[in-house]
Amino acid sequence: MLARCRSLGVGLRPHLKTLKSIDAARVAIDPAHKGIAVSTLREVEYFASHGIGDIQYAVCITPDKLARAKAVAERIPRFSVFLDSVETAQAIAAATGPFNAWIEIDSGEHRTGLDPEDPALIGIATILRDGGVRLAGVATHGGHSYGARSADALAAIADQERAAVVDAAGRLRSAGFEVPGVSAGSTPTATHLASAEGLTELRAGVYTAGDLFQAGLGVHEEEDIAVSVLASVIARNEARGRVIVDAGGLALSKDRSTAALLDDLGYGVVVNQEAAPSLGRLVVGGVHQEHGEIDGVPAEAFARLPIGAKLRILPNHVCMTAAPYDHYLVVDGGSEIVDRWDKISGW
Amino acid sequence: MLARCRSLGVGLRPHLKTLKSIDAARVAIDPAHKGIAVSTLREVEYFASHGIGDIQYAVCITPDKLARAKAVAERIPRFSVFLDSVETAQAIAAATGPFNAWIEIDSGEHRTGLDPEDPALIGIATILRDGGVRLAGVATHGGHSYGARSADALAAIADQERAAVVDAAGRLRSAGFEVPGVSAGSTPTATHLASAEGLTELRAGVYTAGDLFQAGLGVHEEEDIAVSVLASVIARNEARGRVIVDAGGLALSKDRSTAALLDDLGYGVVVNQEAAPSLGRLVVGGVHQEHGEIDGVPAEAFARLPIGAKLRILPNHVCMTAAPYDHYLVVDGGSEIVDRWDKISGW
Numbered sequence: 101m102l103a104r105c106r107s108l109g110v111g112l113r114p115h116l117k118t119l120k121s122i123d124a125a126r127v128a129i130d131p132a133h134k135g136i137a138v139s140t141l142r143e144v145e146y147f148a149s150h151g152i153g154d155i156q157y158a159v160c161i162t163p164d165k166l167a168r169a170k171a172v173a174e175r176i177p178r179f180s181v182f183l184d185s186v187e188t189a190q191a192i193a194a195a196t197g198p199f200n201a202w203i204e205i206d207s208g209e210h211r212t213g214l215d216p217e218d219p220a221l222i223g224i225a226t227i228l229r230d231g232g233v234r235l236a237g238v239a240t241h242g243g244h245s246y247g248a249r250s251a252d253a254l255a256a257i258a259d260q261e262r263a264a265v266v267d268a269a270g271r272l273r274s275a276g277f278e279v280p281g282v283s284a285g286s287t288p289t290a291t292h293l294a295s296a297e298g299l300t301e302l303r304a305g306v307y308t309a310g311d312l313f314q315a316g317l318g319v320h321e322e323e324d325i326a327v328s329v330l331a332s333v334i335a336r337n338e339a340r341g342r343v344i345v346d347a348g349g350l351a352l353s354k355d356r357s358t359a360a361l362l363d364d365l366g367y368g369v370v371v372n373q374e375a376a377p378s379l380g381r382l383v384v385g386g387v388h389q390e391h392g393e394i395d396g397v398p399a400e401a402f403a404r405l406p407i408g409a410k411l412r413i414l415p416n417h418v419c420m421t422a423a424p425y426d427h428y429l430v431v432d433g434g435s436e437i438v439d440r441w442d443k444i445s446g447w
Numbered sequence: 448m449l450a451r452c453r454s455l456g457v458g459l460r461p462h463l464k465t466l467k468s469i470d471a472a473r474v475a476i477d478p479a480h481k482g483i484a485v486s487t488l489r490e491v492e493y494f495a496s497h498g499i500g501d502i503q504y505a506v507c508i509t510p511d512k513l514a515r516a517k518a519v520a521e522r523i524p525r526f527s528v529f530l531d532s533v534e535t536a537q538a539i540a541a542a543t544g545p546f547n548a549w550i551e552i553d554s555g556e557h558r559t560g561l562d563p564e565d566p567a568l569i570g571i572a573t574i575l576r577d578g579g580v581r582l583a584g585v586a587t588h589g590g591h592s593y594g595a596r597s598a599d600a601l602a603a604i605a606d607q608e609r610a611a612v613v614d615a616a617g618r619l620r621s622a623g624f625e626v627p628g629v630s631a632g633s634t635p636t637a638t639h640l641a642s643a644e645g646l647t648e649l650r651a652g653v654y655t656a657g658d659l660f661q662a663g664l665g666v667h668e669e670e671d672i673a674v675s676v677l678a679s680v681i682a683r684n685e686a687r688g689r690v691i692v693d694a695g696g697l698a699l700s701k702d703r704s705t706a707a708l709l710d711d712l713g714y715g716v717v718v719n720q721e722a723a724p725s726l727g728r729l730v731v732g733g734v735h736q737e738h739g740e741i742d743g744v745p746a747e748a749f750a751r752l753p754i755g756a757k758l759r760i761l762p763n764h765v766c767m768t769a770a771p772y773d774h775y776l777v778v779d780g781g782s783e784i785v786d787r788w789d790k791i792s793g794w
Binding site: 117139140159160161162163164165184185187188210212213241300313324331332335336337340342344348349350351353354355356371388391392393406407408419420423424425426445446447 | 464486487506507509510511512531532533534539557558559590646679680682683684687689691693696697700701702703717733735736737738740752753755766767770771772773782792793794
């Protein structure tokens, strides 16, 4: 992703909501940019405590979060928040902290953000300026890219995302505002963007680990997926061709995004860790809280799957699957653990 | 649930996998029984460290977990594990800890557990006895009750669950084994069981908080749900009738169990905390990692939903929703926080 951003002439701001890990941040940060994006205040505080100096809290802030945010803004060189309303602009100005503010633009997802043509855009920027709040820029997230199913459709959404935020920046500049940052991105759009003209940075998160849904979209190959859940066989029923593992809805998440793809992958694809040859294409077809069900296990595989055998399960949506864990055990090609990466969870 | 178990003449072993909280355990424990069930080793260690003396780890154990389990078994009066295989019986015997072992029986869910007629039942009990492992009893979980849609169907599964484990206990007793415990249960079956003949205890967890799925099954009323996620409005789009809150797929879970009911409740039902009169029946229809989308918000409600307004969201499946949180803020009818309950997460 860093190479791609360099070729497009923009900075990369990796979104650490996916891996929530300082060790991952150190690998992912663009040395020419140095910033990250996050999506919870706990992530903000965690990365600030580990010395990251440019943190973008990329979810619209609320007035009651400003005290907690202000404590971070006073502590690191460049802490920035998102907003899309006059009310929040007034609250940020009233909080009188050293905030940097991104006005969020809706580039077609219709989740948060102003339409680039919304008259409130200039009003919000004015409230910020009059309140002494530095305008970091305009930002958008083309999350509707997750609904696209072809490279052409993804490229079109990527350009729509770019155009919306560049348009908003132009409107602000025409009204006399300085707009240092023009930020867009999601993993699918960053991967398919043809030209970054007018942008200063791309934000993306899922690419840091990859998952089955992104592989299904064609963003990367399945073998590029860097995070898996290591599960143990806890029960076997050879007559039913069924193996039960100790990874269920909490360990894998109940994300079913791959149900929207041609190849429904249940709650994740099983990769056999201990037994060769491979078991073939097996998925976790059902989950309970701490149990996962793998059906269709061939009879000849049972001898290689005793109680306690380890299986890796690739995630449908890595942001959901990785979130509840305390740490990552890092391997490098094999099964030997070569490092342990710290991470944070919760809010 | 305690009153119900008393009327049925059995002990209640509350399943703390739902709330994962020592404060909740103190409320839920049956004074005549004193035991709890849990579903991760971290829960085992947490509750043991808080002085609970009878902990049943109700997920089949694997050999590589026995060292961690043994440390707890040596520390509390009554630690028990689940198994359903000869291999695991041999491993438990070889671990030489003061384990109590429940042989798990399949009462129709076909997840884990032996068929009550399986010849391996006697063999497993023999390995345990010869290895000096105390047989705690036989246990089952009628999890297929979650697929039932009428009180009659639930009562039938509840009796099937009871009969399977009582049958297995009878076979063991006929073979000369002492079977002190005969354990069954899930919230739906415990609620619908007509007679507990032959059982010594019922296990149930979801009833400790309740959720929309259980309300949909008729187990309790929606107003009985004791856990909600307190979310803030972070963006508003009056033209689209849409409000965005800061509770998404991680805060609510991506559990969609209510999709199987007549009334699909999205990712949870919105209960308005601050604005009266009520907003009507709104649900969180879509989620992103940290964003929830509420559509169909009436125009007249927007004035009562400024940025920062608080909404409560009732969970589809409370075990999934509650899991990632660090603690509960306890209210008693109103919005004043009267207590804070500690809890554990992870594995």
